[in-house]
Amino acid sequence: MDDVSFDVGEGEILGVVGESGCGKTMSMLSVMRLLPDNGRVLEGSALFRGMDIMSLSEREMCAVRGRRISLIFQDPLSALNPSMTVGYQIMEPFLIHRTLTKKEAKEAALNLMRKVGIPSPERRFSEYPHNLSGGMRQRIMIAAALSCRPSLLIADEPTTALDVSIQAQILELLLSLREDTNMAIILVTHDLGVVSEVADNVLVMYAGRDIEYGTAEEVLSRPKHPYTNGLLRSVPKLEDDVFMLDPIAGSIPRACEMPDGCRFHPRCPSAADMCRSEKPGRYPGSGNSYVSCFLYRNV
Amino acid sequence: MIILRMAAKRGSLNGMKWRYIVRRLCIAVPTFFGITLIVYIIASFAPGSPLDAFLADPRITAAELARKKTAMGLDRPVAVQYLMWLKAFLGGDFGFSFSTKKPVLDVIIQRMGPTLLLAFSSVVLSVAAAVFLGISAASRINTVRDYAASGLSLFMLSSPNFFVGLVLIYIFSVKLKLLPSNGLYDSAGEKSFGMLLRHMILPVLVLSFQHIGNWTRHMRSSVISTLTEDYIRTARAKGLGRTQTILRHALRNSLTPLLTVIGMSIPEFVGGAVITEQIFSWPGVGSLMVQAISSRDYPVIMGITVFVALLALLSNLVTDILYGQLDPRVRYE
Structure with missing residues (x-):
């Protein structure tokens, strides 16, 4: 990861896209300060309502996690504890962050379960994750994440492990929850369809760097960076008569052998000499948008 | 399929558990008797005999030893000895210690x-x-x-x-x-x-x-x-x-x-x-x-x-x- 930056406003949905392994999940985990033991934030800041998360003590950070900022994960089966009832797992944030009695917490948890659309919550409350379907499990994850009304929800590929029909339901649920609570959502995904449906703004990442940012409309219909272009071209479109996919040649470089200069240059169709040696800056476009490519340096 | 669906219900899950316990106990019965058989054979084939203790007494006669051997049932084949032990055991009788008579x-x-x-x-x-x-x-x-x-x-x-x-x-x-x-x-x-x-x-x-x-x-x-x-x-x-x-x-x-x-x-x-x-x-x-x-x-x-x-x-x-x-x-x- 190297020099990634992004902003999310209240009530905004930011889509973070990129190929698998480009550092999407790691950036999100570093915001939560939950990087695995072999990872460390060397430098950087994360401002949350004017408070720098990176400078908080571990204890203060625990008060932020699950209460101000919540996280939901890709695979709800492995992200839920197999030996605890789903009811307890939804109540848990209440028990951590608020002084509720068990009874009050249970009542609140049942309300949440109703809110995220779990039928007969009283019966589901005492069931274990393996008894539920994938969609139900993800609803449980969302209910647990929302329990303390966080102002930011980070959803790390929340629909990747689900059936397409369930995907749509979960996205709709996230949208309606945003309406109700005005929380900001960072939606990490590699599914451009999902982004175009729900995101307000889009951040494109490649090999541990952010390379393009703008409104969803702008980035998806008028992509600037050659990588974003390639990404969009490799999505099959129904309206095309001929199904010819145009994948980006090559694969993402490994962390130990990152190319100098622009990290995309070995795969870039319009790479110039400069791209091989110098790192491109962030060149602004309309509004807050920017792109990190020398092609747009003088625009 | 029916069994799986039944198992998903809480009440019958308990039923499944009891059936499992009963089945395990049934399997344990032959294992148990197998263990006793093997231990009896190994103990019998080990060198030495319960009669060795009496040899310490210098006045003991060969006839006396033979009488004791018969009384303890040691003159019979090992298989018969085991079956005799088993019969007594099934009747709740663990027998008496050879050495302390308790x-x-x-x-x-x-x-x-x-x-x-x-x-x-x-x-x-x-x-x-x-x-x-x-x-x-x-x-x-x-x-x-x-x-x-x-x-x-x-x-x-x-x-x-x-x-x-x-x-x-x-x-x-x-x-x-x-x-x-x-x-x-x-x-x-x-x-x-x-x-x-x-x-x-x-x-x-x-x-x-x-x-x-x-x-x-x-x-x-x-x-x-x-x-x-x-x-x-x-x-x-x-x-x-x-x-x-x-x-x-x-x-x-x-x-x-x-x-x-x-x-x-x-x-x-x-x-x-x-x-x-x-x-x-x-x-x-x-x-x-x-x-x-x-x-x-x-x-x-x-x-x-x-x-x-x-x-x-x-x-x-x-x-x-x-x-x-x-x-x-x-x-x-």
Whole structure:
């Protein structure tokens, strides 16, 4: 990861896209300060309502996690504890962050379960994750994440492990929850369809760097960076008569052998000499948008 | 399919569990008799005879010996001897000890108390110590704490208990004169509970020593692998601190692999306490077993075998049931 930056406003949905392994999940985990033991934030800041998360003590950070900022994960089966009832797992944030009695917490948890659309919550409350379907499990994850009304929800590929029909339901649920609570959502995904449906703004990442940012409309219909272009071209479109996919040649470089200069240059169709040696800056476009490519340096 | 759907319902899940227990008990019956048969054959084929004790008496005649041999049933083939023992056993008769002439059942029951006390205390101590050391090591891997706990467990695992027993007796009984080294109570003074506790400390420590080392290593690796699970990250993302996450989310899921290891070693605490009971002159089943074997006292050997075999079979069953309690995904089928 190297020099990634992004902003999310209240009530905004930011889509973070990129190929698998480009550092999407790691950036999100570093915001939560939950990087695995072999990872460390060397430098950087994360401002949350004017408070720098990176400078908080571990204890203060625990008060932020699950209460101000919540996280939901890709695979709800492995992200839920197999030996605890789903009811307890939804109540848990209440028990951590608020002084509720068990009874009050249970009542609140049942309300949440109703809110995220779990039928007969009283019966589901005492069931274990393996008894539920994938969609139900993800609803449980969302209910647990929302329990303390966080102002930011980070959803790390929340629909990747689900059936397409369930995907749509979960996205709709996230949208309606945003309406109700005005929380900001960072939606990490590699599914451009999902982004175009729900995101307000889009951040494109490649090999541990952010390379393009703008409104969803702008980035998806008028992509600037050659990588974003390639990404969009490799999505099959129904309206095309001929199904010819145009994948980006090559694969993402490994962390130990990152190319100098622009990290995309070995795969870039319009790479110039400069791209091989110098790192491109962030060149602004309309509004807050920017792109990190020398092609747009003088625009 | 019907069975699966039934199992999903809470009530019939309990039914499944009982059926499972009954089936396991049925399977245990032939195993049990197999064990008694094998032990009887091995004991009979071992060199020496229960009659050897009478040879110490210089006045005994050959005719007298032959009469005793017939009276004890030792003149018949081993298979017949076993069947005779089995017939008596099924009628609830454990027979009489060849050497002390006392009823076997009475002797064993009298010895069972001290053995179970020692075994139970040692299991509790071993589990508690292993869970604590295992978690301490696993929660901060590759730190001084981990090396200390892992090193200690390796040391404990590789110390034979006769050696540990002697060293502890030398330090605490001989040199420091802090703790007694034999029996249940002092020979003088009132037999109080406190006195019993003081007598228990060293034997319990010795009997637990190797198990603590072994189980700590299992617990450490189990916790380490549990901590890489996604739900641990979820718990941290909810705002639980490191320690709380381990205690609430990792502990229970780490115990299942350890449970198998513990269940398999339970019989060792009773049948395997032989050496420890010898060292500390503990009046338990283990030291009775040593006496019985050295005098070829078949009825006592068989009586102890029955109890240890039952305990082994029972602890296996209990382990499997507890497994289902710890992990709700386990199905009894």
